[in-house]
Amino acid sequence: MTECAPGKTGLTALIVEDDQAVCDVLQMFVENLGYAVVVCNTGASAQEAFAAKIPHLILMDWLLPDMDGVELSKTFRASERGKYLTILMISSKDSPEDIATAIAAGVDYFISKPFERKVLDIWLFAASRHVQDCLLREEADLALVKIQEELVDNNLQLEEALGRANIMAVEAEQAYIEINQIFKTVAGGILLVDKDCNILRCNDSFLKMARVTREESRDRKCYEIFHTCLCGSDDCPLQRIKKGKKRIESEIEKIAQDGQISYYSIISTPYHGLSEEVGIVEHITDITERVKAEKALAESERRYKELSLVDELTRLFNKRYFNTHLQLEVERANRHGHPLSLLLLDIDNFKHHNDTYGHADGDRVLARLGQVIAESLRTNDVPCRYGGEEFTIILPVTSGEQATVVAERIRARFAGEIFQPTPQETVRKTISIGVTQYLAGESGQSLLERADQNMYEAKQSGKNRYVLK
Ligand SMILES: [Mg+2]
Numbered sequence: 001m002t003e004c005a006p007g008k009t010g011l012t013a014l015i016v017e018d019d020q021a022v023c024d025v026l027q028m029f030v031e032n033l034g035y036a037v038v039v040c041n042t043g044a045s046a047q048e049a050f051a052a053k054i055p056h057l058i059l060m061d062w063l064l065p066d067m068d069g070v071e072l073s074k075t076f077r078a079s080e081r082g083k084y085l086t087i088l089m090i091s092s093k094d095s096p097e098d099i100a101t102a103i104a105a106g107v108d109y110f111i112s113k114p115f116e117r118k119v120l121d122i123w124l125f126a127a128s129r130h131v132q133d134c135l136l137r138e139e140a141d142l143a144l145v146k147i148q149e150e151l152v153d154n155n156l157q158l159e160e161a162l163g164r165a166n167i168m169a170v171e172a173e174q175a176y177i178e179i180n181q182i183f184k185t186v187a188g189g190i191l192l193v194d195k196d197c198n199i200l201r202c203n204d205s206f207l208k209m210a211r212v213t214r215e216e217s218r219d220r221k222c223y224e225i226f227h228t229c230l231c232g233s234d235d236c237p238l239q240r241i242k243k244g245k246k247r248i249e250s251e252i253e254k255i256a257q258d259g260q261i262s263y264y265s266i267i268s269t270p271y272h273g274l275s276e277e278v279g280i281v282e283h284i285t286d287i288t289e290r291v292k293a294e295k296a297l298a299e300s301e302r303r304y305k306e307l308s309l310v311d312e313l314t315r316l317f318n319k320r321y322f323n324t325h326l327q328l329e330v331e332r333a334n335r336h337g338h339p340l341s342l343l344l345l346d347i348d349n350f351k352h353h354n355d356t357y358g359h360a361d362g363d364r365v366l367a368r369l370g371q372v373i374a375e376s377l378r379t380n381d382v383p384c385r386y387g388g389e390e391f392t393i394i395l396p397v398t399s400g401e402q403a404t405v406v407a408e409r410i411r412a413r414f415a416g417e418i419f420q421p422t423p424q425e426t427v428r429k430t431i432s433i434g435v436t437q438y439l440a441g442e443s444g445q446s447l448l449e450r451a452d453q454n455m456y457e458a459k460q461s462g463k464n465r466y467v468l469k
Pocket of ligand 1: 019
């Protein structure tokens with residue numbers, strides 16, 4: 001194999017010929033055309049040269065020492081760049097059948113041996129033109145392949161984008177279905193409002209609360225169809241959310257045009273739509289029934305307390321009961337002419353006890369006195385906590401003298417009670433009692449005042465005693 005200097009054109013040629021004289025002529029002609037030439041005298045060396053560098057032009061003999069030139073041209077033609085090769089065969093094997101065989105095997109041009117130099121010149125010119133055509137064709141094919149690859153790539157990208165868009169569309173549709181289901185089934189009203197109070201979306205429950213149809217809610221401001229006490233005030237949830245609040249819970253009262261009052265609990269949170277501007281989502285629950293029930297309960301508690309006749313701490317009757325019952329007993333005494341007496345008790349030095357040990361302990365003393373009184377009375381006697389540390393006991397059908405027995409019993413029992421306001425300390429408490437009997441015709445007030453005076457006298461004369469007058 002002989003390799004020559006690179007040609008002017010950058011093109012290469014491979015000459016496969018075992019006849020050196022022919023080789024030389026071919027090489028000279030081809031180099032004159034500007035090709036860099038590789039010369040091989042055997043088929044094997046030609047294959048080696050071809051594998052090392054694929055030539056643009058091949059001039060080859062048919063009859064080679066080691067192989068058949070036509071078979072060799074077939075393998076060249078079958079190679080990767082085979083279709084861009086220009087193959088010229090020079091052979092003495094030149095019957096029409098031979099030439100047809102060579103052309104069928106991929107040979108482009110055929111020159112019979114021996115050849116005239118002029119004929120060689122003509123066919124080499126034609127072959128060179130063919131080489132140029134092949135180069136253009138190869139270039140065009142490469143460009144086409146590149147375009148096809150780009151197209152395939154673009155198609156892939158498009159398909160991927162389309163696939164993603166389809167998935168997003170399915171997800172969006174699914175989300176839309178889900179949000180609609182939630183809107184329909186959620187307990188309470190849902191309201192979406194933009195930063196300018198425009199209603200973006202609401203559910204049927206909200207429309208029911210607002211008493212409007214969906215048609216009437218279209219293109220309306222929230223305050224136009226669901227005006228509440230918060231609208232236009234600094235407490236408006238939308239304004240507070242716009243100032244940065246993350247969650248607001250409010251309870252509002254709403255008076256309908258027909259005067260009916262409804263109560264609503266509203267949870268407001270920020271709504272971030274596609275724009276950066278903040279709107280609001282509100283979940284509104286009708287709590288009218290609950291609030292009405294609470295109000296009714298509070299009212300009934302208030303009335304119950306008002307009507308209550310029993311003092312909670314001592315479980316004795318209270319002052320209200322005392323006043324009405326004393327009146328009743330006064331009337332009975334006047335009607336039937338039987339005696340009636342009244343005791344008025346006051347704990348001695350009670351203020352000092354409260355100041356020293358606190359009101360809670362004071363309450364324990366009061367409660368104990370209530371027990372002592374209750375245990376010391378007869379069935380028809382009526383014990384009452386008159387107020388503070390003062391107690392009254394109405395004793396029907398009882399004279400003043402008889403009443404002193406009851407008074408003394410209570411005084412003695414209570415004086416025997418031991419209190420322990422602190423772990424280290426025990427104290428005893430005493431009471432002073434005013435005892436008095438009803439005088440025919442006088443008022444209950446007058447009877448009470450006398451009992452009070454007697455109690456005062458008991459205090460003045462040393463406490464822990466009763467005074468009857
Ligand atoms: Mg030969």
